[in-house]
Structures are given as structure tokens and as C-alpha cells.
Amino acid sequence: MGLETSTYVDGLNIANPAATDGLAQADDHIRLIKTVLKNTFPNLDGAVTATVANLNNTTAIPSTITDLGISDGSNGMVLSTDGSGNFSFVALPAGTTDTNYYVTGGSFSGTTLTLQRSGLSSVSISGFPQSITDNSQIGNGAGYITAASVPTQSTTTGDVGTYAFLMRSTSTAVSAANPGSTYSSSLYYTDRSASAVAGNVTSGTWRCMGYAAHLDRGTVWLRIA
């Protein structure tokens, strides 16, 4: 009389039917077996070719995306989902109308730069120099400018960059000193009241910024070197 009730294979009792059961119950057992087989494998409409190893999941993990049943795309494409479990490769959107893949904004605070991304969480990059807040920070500090001094023009008589009213001796050249010409010797600070040459001789190189004719007429000179 043993006839179990089962929906799937695991519910079958291998002890049924008992050897003493009547033959009239045989059809009940056959229908039970067919029912649990169909319930357990509802979609097998063909031969199952998987091996025992396949079914026991002892094969290697799929190494390519195509092993997962997803058709490969072209270089540069990205994997996209339709939200229903279907994946496919699509090309990145062109133009500026779609910013799903781009940084949409950013901010800088302290030493950290934060970038906002559409559809993704923000990313932060720290370690940037601090913002310069006053002129005292413009200089050569530890990794960034912290202080600076404005270059000063010397005002010492005779230094490079200074002007002087000089006379050019005719002792070595009788030609006039034309604007823009340069000389290194025969230029004197003297007002002609001193007779010592050495102390009145200019140093370096001077550019004539005016015009000095013969007979030692003075003019304005700029020291350039």
C-alpha cells in the first residue's frame, strides 16, 4: 500500500512500492514518477549533454566574456545592461549631450580636489598645495611658493640699470656718441674740475641714451653690463 506524495525527485521514496503491494497500484507509481520528473526538469526539451563533471561544477571558471554567453564588442566599447539581466557591448556616446561617463563638476577645498561624476560617486584627490591667500606666500617654500621679494633696482651710482650724465673723452675716439651706441672706456663722471682720470672712469658697459658731439659734450648714459 506504499504510495508517497511528492512533487520533485527528492521526495520519492525508494522503498515504494513494497513487494507485497498489489499490481493494481503500479499505474499510480508510474504517474507519480512522471509527475516529479516533469516538475523537476520543466524545460528540458532536448538531450542533456552535460557530463557528470559539468554538472558537478568541476570545470574551469569561464575566462572570457564570451564564455558567459555575451557577444564580444569592438575596441573601446563598454558593457551595458538593459536592467533585465541582458548584457551587451555598446559604443561610448559621442558629443556633449550625454555626460553619463564624464566628470560633471568639481571643487577644491584645503588640499583636496573633489570631482563629481554622473551616475557614480565622487572621487577626491588630496595632497595639492594650499591655496595662496596673500602675497607673503609667494616664494620658494616646501614644495610651493610661500614668500617672495620683489627684485629691486640698484640705485648705487654706476651700477647696472642706472643712468648717469657722463662725458666721453676724445682722447681715443673723436667720433660723436650716437644714441644706442655702447662704450666701455673713455667715459667720465668728471665735471672737468678734477684731473685724476682713474677715479672718474666708469666701470662696465654703457649705452648712449642721448647724443654727445665732439669736444666732450656730456649726455645721458645707461649702464647695461
Add this chain to the structure above:
Amino acid sequence: MTTELITEVRNAQSMNAENTQFDVEIHHPQYGWIPYMLTPWDTDTTIDNAALLELIGSDYAPFSQSDHDARVAAFERDTRDVKLVLEVDPIVSNPLRWGDLSEQEQTEVSAYRTALLDVPQQSGFPNTISWPTKPSCL
């Protein structure tokens, strides 16, 4: 001011017996080859004169006392010429201004002019000069 690095010099001429002053050409990074007077009394540090002296080394024309004396003499002649041009010539070359002077003043001016012209003939010229006194009328 930044320091200009000079790496080339040429045609150095010693200007004193101590060989501390030179008239030399330097290859300036901005201006190219330019004349340069290197003096021990230079206060500017734009060009390292000590390094320039090392660069010149012994490659220079030696100091010439006669050339130096000639430069001093020319300088003093220039001084004399300026005095003549600025002080004397405006009077003696203008008949009206010359005529306004008394006979005594004209004599003083003439003597002053002659004395200026004779400065190079002084025994101590050019190192020791007795400059004539300018007349009060000039």
C-alpha cells in the same frame, strides 16, 4: 639683479700697473660681444668681476705706461679744450661782447686764453697741472 654668467672674453688690455683694471670684450648672454671696463672700484655685482679676472688669466696685452700717460694727457687736453670752448670762445668770438670789456679785462682774458693753450707745455703735465685762474669778467 640677476648675475650674468660670462664664459668668453677677448682682446683684454691691462689698464694699470697692478693689472686690476682691464678694457676687455665680453660675450654677454643678452648683448653678445660688447666692450667692458673691468675696474676694482666697480660696485655692481651683475657680472662677477673676480670670475672675469680669472677668465682673462694671463691672456691680455700688458699695461703700457706710455699709453696710460697718453690717455691722461689727452684727458687733460680735453679739459683744457672744454674750458676754452665754454668760457673763452663765447666772449672772444663775439665782437659785441668783446667790445663791452674794458681794456684791462680784455688783457686778462687774452692772458687766460694763452695760459690755457700753454697748459700742455707745463713741466708737470699731465700729472701735475696748475690751472690758470679764470678772470672775474668771464
